[in-house]
Amino acid sequence: MKTIYFVTNNMGKVREAKALLEKLGIDAQQLAYEYPELQSDDLEEIAKYGAKHAAMHLKKPVIVEDAGLFISALNGFPGPYSSFTFKRIGNEGILKLMRDVKDRKAQFRSVVGYCAPGKETITFSGAVEGEISHEPRGRSGFGYDPIFLYGDRTFAQMSTEKKNEVSHRCIALRRFAEWLQKNNE
């Protein structure tokens, strides 16, 4: 089984990635290291920069993952700053911004950046379309999951397994795993 290092402090992400990658023959080990995160509107740029930095510093093949919730009616807010925004105003703040807003369309996007020391970063992306609910529902997952409606349930009302079948992060991770197997790195 191949081992890669997932550089993140987010245990929710690690849980999801481990469950998925294991089935694809990849052992994902968490490495808690604070790589510099760029301010950018572009998740790909953030993941590229972070993976390159972490691989160089840790001297291991690493993946980093950057994700964001992009709400149509809010011009893509909170986007790449989803994590910061969540810590400050939470789901309550997002629901307040969406009060009386008819267009509830939203997209979760994820970019996985893979980098081995001395090589270029390769990125893999995934997205899932949904809607912002009118109130939080469910207790599993993390972050914006309770207000992200996928069909008639929020991500927080789905098991990790069900969420992994459709989520932005798992689409990106699956693309990465397929590439890794093909390229036998």
Place this chain on the structure above:
Amino acid sequence: MKTIYFVTNNMGKVREAKALLEKLGIDAQQLAYEYPELQSDDLEEIAKYGAKHAAMHLKKPVIVEDAGLFISALNGFPGPYSSFTFKRIGNEGILKLMRDVKDRKAQFRSVVGYCAPGKETITFSGAVEGEISHEPRGRSGFGYDPIFLYGDRTFAQMSTEKKNEVSHRCIALRRFAEWLQKNNE
């Protein structure tokens, strides 16, 4: 007259800085260069990283400035991501988040980072206390100025000159100018 290079794309900031620094014997030239901006809760860290990078790359003594609006009732939101948040949800979004919120206290903070090639970055900070208004007022300034109440007027209802007497950015720039004169760099 000493010349320093203000690395920014924000013409509003350049206007304010030029007016202030000229009086203090410093000629501030704008340089439009996109230095990497860190994602961090700490303006000082962002300015330090940016100034160092820009000085190395441009081979000139530079200043960069990073500012943010920190709203008490929103746990410091939008803080270091003020510029992104403004582009996405604007003053309208902030006022919506502040609807029915009694505590209107807010602070504008600024950090100026100065770096000469091969040297360490030095930072200078400034802050101004105010309140979030209930509706936008005034047309001068930029960004959150129309909703930032200083006394009974918003920053956007004040002339550049008046705003420069009290603003976060000008406190930080004045501290920088004093240091530069003393250290005769």
